[in-house]
Amino acid sequence: MTLNEKIKQTALELGFDLVGVTDASPLQGEQVNRLLAWLDAGYAGRMTWLHSNLEKRTDPSKLLPGAKSVIVVGLGYKPPGQKTEDRGQRTASSGLVAAFAQYDDYHPFIKKLLRQLADFIASITCPSMQFKICVDSSPLLERALAVRAGLGIIGKNRMLINPRLGPQIFLGEIVTNLELDPDKPLKDSCPDCGKCVAACPTGALKSDGSFDATKCISYLTIESNTDIPADLAPKIGNHLFGCGECLLACPYQLNAPPCANKEFVFHPERANLDLNELLNLTEDEFHARFAGSPILRPGLRHLQLIAQICLNNALACPEQA
Numbered sequence: 001m002t003l004n005e006k007i008k009q010t011a012l013e014l015g016f017d018l019v020g021v022t023d024a025s026p027l028q029g030e031q032v033n034r035l036l037a038w039l040d041a042g043y044a045g046r047m048t049w050l051h052s053n054l055e056k057r058t059d060p061s062k063l064l065p066g067a068k069s070v071i072v073v074g075l076g077y078k079p080p081g082q083k084t085e086d087r088g089q090r091t092a093s094s095g096l097v098a099a100f101a102q103y104d105d106y107h108p109f110i111k112k113l114l115r116q117l118a119d120f121i122a123s124i125t126c127p128s129m130q131f132k133i134c135v136d137s138s139p140l141l142e143r144a145l146a147v148r149a150g151l152g153i154i155g156k157n158r159m160l161i162n163p164r165l166g167p168q169i170f171l172g173e174i175v176t177n178l179e180l181d182p183d184k185p186l187k188d189s190c191p192d193c194g195k196c197v198a199a200c201p202t203g204a205l206k207s208d209g210s211f212d213a214t215k216c217i218s219y220l221t222i223e224s225n226t227d228i229p230a231d232l233a234p235k236i237g238n239h240l241f242g243c244g245e246c247l248l249a250c251p252y253q254l255n256a257p258p259c260a261n262k263e264f265v266f267h268p269e270r271a272n273l274d275l276n277e278l279l280n281l282t283e284d285e286f287h288a289r290f291a292g293s294p295i296l297r298p299g300l301r302h303l304q305l306i307a308q309i310c311l312n313n314a315l316a317c318p319e320q321a
Contacts, residue, residue, distance in 0.1 A: 003125070004181050010120050011073055014113045015261040017165055018074030018118050020149030020183045024067035024175060026059040031144035031154070038211070045214035046224055053139035063140065064132045069180040071117070072142070072149040073172045075110060076165040076320025077103060079266065080258040082248075087176050092314040094272040095307060098218065099168055101294040104265040110135045110172040132178035157196035157246035158211045163188050166256030167247045177321045189320040191251055199249035202235045217243035221306045228309060238310045239320045240273060241295055241303070270295070275307040 001009070004021060011019035014018065035057070036318045044050045056062040060070050079099050098107065114133045122129045134140050146152060152162040152169070159167040164187070197205045204215035213219045217239045220228055247253060259266065270293070281289070286300040295303070 002181070006124060007071065007121055007180070011071075011117055014116055015263060016073040016113065016161060016177070017076045017260065018072075018151045018169070020072050020146070020151045021180045022070050022072065022145055022149040023182045024060040024064075024070050024100055026061075027141055027144050027148075028058075031141060032058050035141065035278055041210075041212075043214060045210045045212070045305075046226065047213065047219075057141050058140040060140065060145070063138065064130060064175045064177065066130065066177045067132075067175045068225060069176050069178055069182070070149065070176040071176065071180070072146045072150050072151055073110070073117075073174075074146065074160075074162065074165065075106070075108070075116065075170045075172075075261060075264070076162075076168060076257065076259055077170055077264075078166065078168045078258045079255050079268070079271070080255070081268075082258070086249060093275050093311070095238050095240025095275050095278075095310045097240055097270050097273060097295065098244045099247075100170070102243075102270045103259075103265055103292050104267075104292045106170045106264070107135050107137065109264055110170060114172050114174055118176075121174075121176070121178070125178060129176060129178060131174050131178075134172070134173040134175060138173075140173060140175075145173060146171055147185055148182075150185055153186055153188055153190055155190040155196065155250060156194070156209060157205060157250065159247065161190065161250060161252050163252060164256070167250050168244075168253065169254065192253060195249040195251065198245035199245040201239075201243070202232055205246055207234070217245075221302075225298060225302050228305070233309050234313055234316065236306070236309055237313055240278075240300055240306055240310055241273070241298075245295060265292075267293070275311050276283070277281040278307045279304050 007021045039051055051235040062069045077100055111133055146160050152160045155161040160169055161167045163203050197207055204212050217236055221241055267297055283300055292297050
């Protein structure tokens with residue numbers, strides 16, 4: 001068994017669904033150009049941190065001097081029993097929570113598994129092996145690296161899509177000074193169906209392939225941390241935290257398997273949250289109820305702002321409640 005095969009076998013045994021390898025050379029071409037154009041257009045909104053560390057985002061060796069390879073892993077997070085036709089179902093007093101936030105925060109979970117994988121690699125290669133573990137918050141274009149490592153393609157919803165797992169995938173990386181054999185990118189392409197673009201409630205996804213994050217419901221409910229523009233508030237509908245309509249509309253999502261990692265804690269009761277209860281939570285109650293959850297990210301004040309918008313939308317459209 002080759003070193004690559006041992007690494008992949010162990011990654012799968014640890015609970016990852018996908019694993020691939022690419023070299024640590026700088027990213028170039030369409031993905032980098034698209035990022036720069038996206039930033040220049042102002043589509044990142046208040047996510048100002050995306051404008052910094054551009055060299056690190058596109059060059060793994062800037063994160064780890066002497067880096068030669070990047071191991072990219074994927075973990076599917078499709079909730080058990082998730083049905084596409086259920087999306088957007090509106091009740092007068094409940095708000096929808098995006099699939100990824102129905103689990104515990106994936107950052108520490110994936111980091112823990114990647115640390116175990118890195119320790120294994122060091123044990124069969126060199127104890128002084130150098131590596132850096134990255135999970136989303138590190139300045140790295142992980143989707144572009146995942147494509148180069150053969151884990152999937154970038155869809156028109158701008159997400160990584162794996163033909164087997166669909167677009168609901170968490171990613172993580174180990175940047176290392178080990179020289180490993182790189183995998184080849186997939187030859188599959190995003191189907192020209194336009195379903196994700198049509199499913200976007202706010203028009204954040206455009207038919208020309210561009211994406212305006214400032215109109216995205218996930219951005220508005222999680223990242224913006226400010227008042228919601230009056231023209232976008234009604235389009236939020238009953239999406240309390242995140243969205244995912246463009247993921248659920250993807251043809252690859254239909255037959256994707258549910259999350260197979262039983263150690264990744266899932267909270268089915270968080271799929272729909274009572275809006276009136278949220279409006280009456282104190283800070284202490286909020287942090288106690290959602291300890292370890294991504295739902296803590298925007299803070300209670302902003303979550304309550306969105307909860308009120310969801311209630312207003314339900315009152316304005318009683319026939320959909």
